[in-house]
Amino acid sequence: MTPDAFERLRERLAHVDEDQGWFFAQVAEQVSEQRKALGLSQKEMAELTGTTQSAIARLESGGRPPRIDTLLRIAEALDCELIVELRPRTKRGEPK
Secondary structure, eight states: OOHHHHHHHHHHHHTHHHHHHHHHHHHHHHHHHHHHHTTOOHHHHHHHHTSOHHHHHHHHHTSSOOOHHHHHHHHHHTTOOOOOOOOOOOOTTSOO
16 A cells, blocks of 8 residues: 555544544434434333333433444334435535
């Protein structure tokens, strides 16, 4: 790997945590809002999804990124679709 290619990869990886933090915060907010809209407590949600109240609290606070199988169970409990999508990235400087 050339030094330039290595540096570009290093810069890209440095931003992964920032991007994931934003993404998981959005997921946590949606879960919390939908749970409240259905009138479910965190304990009730945990029982429906086969986890603990503390796990739901951690997810909703953004304390820990959820696993995809957990998100699928949560979506089912909330009567929601879980949509995961991959989109090609735009190059820096190009309009999105």
